[in-house]
Each structure stands twice: as C-alpha cells, then as structure tokens.
Amino acid sequence: MRLFGRGKAKEAPGKGPEALMCDDQESCDKALAMLVPAAEDGDPESQYLAGRCHHMFPVTGRSYEQAYKWYSLAAASGHVGALYSLGLLYENGHGVPQSLSKAADCFLKAAEKGHPQAQYEYASLCESGDVEGAGADDAAHWYSEAAKNGVDAAAYALERLRR
Secondary structure (H helix, E strand, O other): OEEEEOOEEEEOOOOOHHHHOOOOHHHHHHHHHHHHHHHHOOOHHHHHHHHHHHHHOOOOOOOHHHHHHHHHHHHHOOOHHHHHHHHHHHHHOOOOOOOHHHHHHHHHHHHHOOOHHHHHHHHHHHHOOOOOOOOHHHHHHHHHHHHHOOOHHHHHHHHHHHO
8 A cells, every 4th residue: 555745655564455444443543543644744645544534433532623634634635535525524513513505515526526425415405405506407417427426326316306
C-alpha cells in the first residue's frame, strides 16, 4: 500500500492494502497510526481514510468532530468520497449541527463528480423537498444517474416517482 506525504510515495510499513481496512476498533487504530502522518502532510486520500476511521468507530480518541476535520481537508482538495461523507455528517448532525442544506450542497458536489450514492442521496433530498428550488424533475434526474451507476434503490425510487 502506498501512502503519499512530503511529495513522495512511501510504503506502509510491511503491510498491503489490508493494513488500511478499518472493520474494528483495533484495525482502525493501526490504520490511523499509518494514515495520520500522510494526512498531516496534506495527502487527500489519507485525510479521507483518517476521516473514515473516526466516522466509522467514534470511540475514545476518535470522534465525529475529527471525522469532520479530516473530511473537510480532503474535500477542499476535491476528494469525492470526502464530499459525500461530509454530506452524511451534516445530514445526521454527527460532529456538526444538522443541516440538510449543507448536506445537499456536499451531496450535489459529489454527485456532479459521479459519486453514485451521493447522486441517490441528493435525489432523495430533492424528492422530500429539502433542497430549495429543486423538485421531482431534479429528483428523477439524480435517481436516474444513480441507477445508471449501480444504485439499485435509485431504480426503485425512480419507478415510484414516475407513477
């Protein structure tokens, strides 16, 4: 697994991509130990993955606020996954005040860059009337894009919307 920092690629110490799999607290701690130096050096992918560790396992030493910090830094570099994940934090009020308007902004930016789940989430907010100035036509457009990109729920939502 290659991490980027200080302008050079470097190998994660003796590990492959599985070293960054974050499926429990212990593996998340190990991943963070490898990610944070590169994230602090400005690597957007490392920032995003550090955010994921905080987001997925907010326990002692990790928090939604830290997830927000890392996602924001990665999103500022245009990281699509970070934009989508920021939308989730805003939508649910995790680590930030709940704001469907800010969630919609994040989802739309990620949707425009082709993130399938962001397309679905934005469509859902359009359909429910939570996006100012958007309506059923916008919802249909983004559900259609999400469905084309493999989000099965979007195809069902689009069918329901068209009835």
